[in-house]
Amino acid sequence: MHSIDEIIESEIKRPSVFIDESRLYPEYIPERLPHREEQIRQLTRLFKFILFKPGSTSIKALLAGPIGSGKTVTSIVFGTEFSRLAESKGIRLKYVHINCSKSKNPSGIFRELKNQLGLAVPDRGLSATELASSILKIIERDNIYVIMALDEFDYFLRSARSNERYLVVRFYDVFDVEVKRLSFIYIIRGTPVYISSLVDDLTGSYLMKNIVVFNPYKSRELYDILRDRAELAFYPGVVGDEVLEYIARLTGVDVGGDGNARKALAILHAAGKLADKEMGEGRASRVT
Template sequence: MEKPKIFKDETKLFPEYIPKKTPHREMEVNKLKSLFDVVLQNPAEASQQVFILGPVGSGKTLVSKKFLQYIDEQYQTNAIRIKTYYTNCRVNKVFSSILNNILATIGHSFPNRGFSVDEIVQYFLSVSLEENVHIISVFDEFDALVAHEGVEPLYIITRIREMAKDRQILSSIIISKTFSYLDKADRGILSSIQKNIIKLEAYSETQLNDILFDRILMAFNEGTVGNETTELIAKIASRYGDARYAIELLHLAGRIADFRGEDRVRPDHVREAKLQLPPQIRKEEIGYLDDHEKILLLSLSKLLKENLGERVTLKELQQEYNMSCEEYNKTPLKYTQLWIRIKDLVQRDLISAEVSSRGHRGKTTFISLLNVPAEQIYNETKERLKNG
């Protein structure tokens, strides 16, 4: 049996791996550290609240985890213990159970169920004081919590600072793609914390190249991934600026080369990986769309699902879209604007639009879905429209 040649350590490509170096995000990690300086200096009297925003795969989760790592390594010996906690609110959607999980990290939990949120907060405060801790907590994908419970958790987090009269016990890092989960009234709380917002941009092609370069050194045997391969991946992924997609492409291309028993990962393996990734990536891709595009996709997949046809006419689609807009409280776009969105969806390889010149009453435009089953797109867009 031949031993594997392509990978040196495949685990370095796994989504949960936290790399040592984070090219093009060092500044953001440092900004977090400096914002939390006051807490680290004086956890009794200071607490902090920071928001991290940025599109899919822009490194939000990574930046927050690098920061927590730093805290865990540096700050174990204070008189007041600094504890870190991380949760993904898409997984953990109930605020009281999140607070309970935080308590579990310091060896406590609520004695029984049926506590009101206020009681939970009071208990939380007293236990934290008793244990002499200040908790720095990351609430990742916070919008999912708001979709589930409304904006109250945000107010509670914000107000715990005021409620902790004797001593500060909680600082927070709140992550989401945008602030769209907040309506106008709730955005008021943001005005006071402008300087505490860290905004990550989508990665450029060169930045993705740098990120890939580091991973390749760790995960692949020397000389197995050439520059032309890396450059192609960076180019494909730069359309979204998404580092996760870039790393997934790299990983899958490596697997394909490995499986075939080849000794190099070539651009062709990347192209093949790109074709194989669609189903999951397309799901992710829906997150990149604006609401009108999502509603368009929802309407299209609904029609295709119900009619069992291959395609619908633009006119049918527009009618369905207008109805769906009503359902989601959106003003339907006029034709010209709508057509721009349709072209964007075509550009993203999600749908196709073909003009037929045959019909006797002039041209008809037919729209259909590419590659992904209507049912899957329907469920995914519906979920995204609900939860942002």
């Protein structure tokens, strides 16, 4: 019988097809975004006024598309890089990403905003409006601008009351201030037609003014994504083009799949795990 130390040591030394399998995880943020360059351009055209005339207006963008179409990763990559660019120009711009499946009401959203910004704002006993007002005073004092991305915003729209929607979507109609330091990216799963069914007359036109559409990926696009990630995740030579092409054909929207990049990457990851198991048993040396 092997000791615990021996079991752990043998697993550490076990051969693997992976260099770093975390590069295939859904939460991994890549440096490159194949086939989402146009969406990055659209976001830049919308938010560039923060660089030219900071605080002159509050910018809103709605990212719409099915699951696995790159909305979240595009928002994070854009927000991170755009904030870096702003900082290099002397503008204190922060990007904050909030998931509305966890922060489902205005109080939760603004509490998460102040936590991510590291603001010393006591929130006990404050209404959502009072909490937001306190945040605005501090970012005004500290000369900070913020892009707040609200991911899975459809969760919020389905459960929020009309006045709560009004506060989050028409923020600066509630807070009449000269310098508008808070801008918004709303990320919603679904088509513009579906989104229109979730909003009312008071918020619909504001929310859907600047829509950035994310279509499901085609097979050739998924192949490019898979190739990029495979180069980062696997040792050279263990994943052939035929594997990547097969997964791309299986999942591409143009060949009957749903165009979901997360699903395509999950399939590649599962194939790699199977190859790892077979390698340990001496039955394989590459992903098939």
